[in-house]
Amino acid sequence: MSVWDAVVGQERAVATLSQAVHRRLQPSGLAHAWLVTGPPGSGRSVAARAFAAALQCGDDGCGRCADCAETLAGTHPDVTVLATDEMQVRKDTVVQLVRRASVSPTRGRYVVVVVEDADRLRDVAANMLLKEIEEPPPHTVWVLCAPSPEDLLPTIRSRCRQVTLGVPRADAVARVLVDRHGVSAGEAAWAAAASQGHIGVARRLAVDPDARRRRREVLQVPNRAVGVPGAVEAAQELRDIATEESTAAVEAAQEAENASWLRTMGVQTPEELPRQVRAQWRELQEQHKRQVRRSATDGLDRALLDLLSLYRDVLLVQAGAPVPLVNADMRADVERLARRLAPADVLRVCDVITTTRRRLTQNAALPLALEAMTVRLGDPAA
Ligand SMILES: [Zn+2]
Numbered sequence: 001m002s003v004w005d006a007v008v009g010q011e012r013a014v015a016t017l018s019q020a021v022h023r024r025l026q027p028s029g030l031a032h033a034w035l036v037t038g039p040p041g042s043g044r045s046v047a048a049r050a051f052a053a054a055l056q057c058g059d060d061g062c063g064r065c066a067d068c069a070e071t072l073a074g075t076h077p078d079v080t081v082l083a084t085d086e087m088q089v090r091k092d093t094v095v096q097l098v099r100r101a102s103v104s105p106t107r108g109r110y111v112v113v114v115v116e117d118a119d120r121l122r123d124v125a126a127n128m129l130l131k132e133i134e135e136p137p138p139h140t141v142w143v144l145c146a147p148s149p150e151d152l153l154p155t156i157r158s159r160c161r162q163v164t165l166g167v168p169r170a171d172a173v174a175r176v177l178v179d180r181h182g183v184s185a186g187e188a189a190w191a192a193a194a195s196q197g198h199i200g201v202a203r204r205l206a207v208d209p210d211a212r213r214r215r216r217e218v219l220q221v222p223n224r225a226v227g228v229p230g231a232v233e234a235a236q237e238l239r240d241i242a243t244e245e246s247t248a249a250v251e252a253a254q255e256a257e258n259a260s261w262l263r264t265m266g267v268q269t270p271e272e273l274p275r276q277v278r279a280q281w282r283e284l285q286e287q288h289k290r291q292v293r294r295s296a297t298d299g300l301d302r303a304l305l306d307l308l309s310l311y312r313d314v315l316l317v318q319a320g321a322p323v324p325l326v327n328a329d330m331r332a333d334v335e336r337l338a339r340r341l342a343p344a345d346v347l348r349v350c351d352v353i354t355t356t357r358r359r360l361t362q363n364a365a366l367p368l369a370l371e372a373m374t375v376r377l378g379d380p381a382a
Contacts, residue, residue: 003050003061003068007043008176008199009168016163017047021054021061030055031161033133033142035118037149038165040298041198044145045083047165048114051143052079056108067108078108083116094125098132101140111140118144119151130156167197177206193326196309200249201302210248214241218303219310219330222337225378234377235370238303245302246295254288297360300370304357307377311350314338318346345380352376 004014013036024030034051036044053071054061056078062068070076080100082093101113115121121129130153133142142160149157170192176199177188183206194215195202204211218241225234261284267273273281309326310333316323317338327334341349356373360366376382 001063003053003057003063003072005063006072007047007050009172009197010038010043010047010165013038013047013163013165014050017051018054018060020161021051024055030141032136032138032140033160034144035149035152035157035160035162036143036145036165037147037151037162039147039167039197040301041195041200042165042167043199044165045081045114045116047163048116048143048145049079049081052076052081052112052114052141055110055112055141071112076108078105078110079112079114081114081116084120088122089115089117089120089125091124091128094121094128098128101132101142102137105139109139111137112143113140114143114145116145118156119146121152126153126156130159133159168199170197173197173199173202177202181207183207190329193324193328194309196305196326198302204249208248211245214245215306216330217241218306219327219333221307221374222310222377223333225374227378228375231374231378232371234374235367238300238370238374239296239367242299242303243292243296245299246292249299250288250291250295254291257284257288300366301357301360304353304360308350308353310334310337311346311353314341314346315343315350318343341380349377349380 004018007014020030034048036048036051038044038047049072050061053063053068053076056067056071056076057065058067059065067076071079074081080097082089082097084093097113097115101111103111105111115129118129129142133156136142144152144156144160146152149162152160170189173192173195174185174188177183177191178185181203183191187206191202191206194205201211205215218238221234221238224237225231261281262268262270262273265273265277270278270281310330313325313327313330313334314337316325317334325331325334337346352373356369359369
């Protein structure tokens with residue numbers, strides 16, 4: 001058992017990180033700023049937390065001691081994880097992190113600061129961080145996570161030791177579903193393929209019938225987006241599915257947080273809260289709403305990726321390629337689309353979906369962008 005067990009299908013990255021921990025006392029020492037990059041669902045923050053745990057552990061990340069357990073549970077006093085629910089990390093947040101990083105470790109050997117969404121650091125916040133990682137205190141280790149190195153200022157990434165995660169192979173994802181979640185081998189293989197290497201999505205697809213239903217609904221969108229009214233309806237449906245998905249993804253954690261907050265205050269319902277803490281309660285509820293909104297954008301992106309995978313399958317069928325389909329369970333629909341559409345139209349549709357994904361992150365007028373996309377899905381030759 002070790003903290004690295006949780007990092008699925010990333011042998012190279014794990015080798016780099018665990019060697020750094022192992023050799024931290026050698027003359028070359030330990031790099032004090034790290035950048036972990038990889039696509040959504042590849043396990044960036046899992047890898048960053050495992051690294052933090054291994055640094056605190058007396059045994060390179062045994063996975064059993066208090067330092068390992070507390071780091072992974074998010075309660076280690078010398079490990080700070082910034083997981084923002086905003087589109088931009090605020091300056092004040094970085095000020096707090098820098099202050100935290102400058103204090104000596106209370107118990108562990110290092111102060112480790114993990115920034116899960118370093119790509120959301122802009123301007124002032126990014127420059128403050130840059131100053132900090134140029135000359136960090138000897139006991140401090142920064143671990144920044146982002147989808148790709150290009151998401152950070154060149155000045156920041158050049159000061160970081162870089163670790164790249166890939167899309168985990170489907171068989172590695174499937175193995176986790178079988179070993180840790182008791183899913184049957186067949187179901188696991190299907191969920192791993194349908195998730196396209198996103199571990200969290202694969203787990204939801206394997207264990208949650210609602211997640212499976214939502215995926216099927218997304219993949220039906222091209223059939224329903226007929227004519228402009230159908231396209232408008234399909235666009236709305238995509239947003240509803242994404243909202244449902246995102247609510248489901250964060251609901252349990254938020255409920256637990258509410259319950260523990262109320263317990264701390266010695267009450268059972270928000271109505272019983274003393275007047276002086278009600279503002280704090282409201283702030284927590286606002287934070288939860290922001291979380292759902294951010295998660296809805298992620299959910300929508302996920303839906304678009306599912307649609308892209310459908311059209312990729314269509315192209316494969318049209319080309320007669322002997323490659324397994326991502327959406328093998330929807331083969332009939334894939335074949336119908338393959339007969340109906342010209343390959344050039346399929347490629348055009350893929351372009352439109354890709355552009356729409358980009359617009360999601362740019363905060364463009366979302367309903368319009370989606371409608372423009374579904375109109376094209378309904379009539380690819382237009
Ligand atoms: Zn340990």
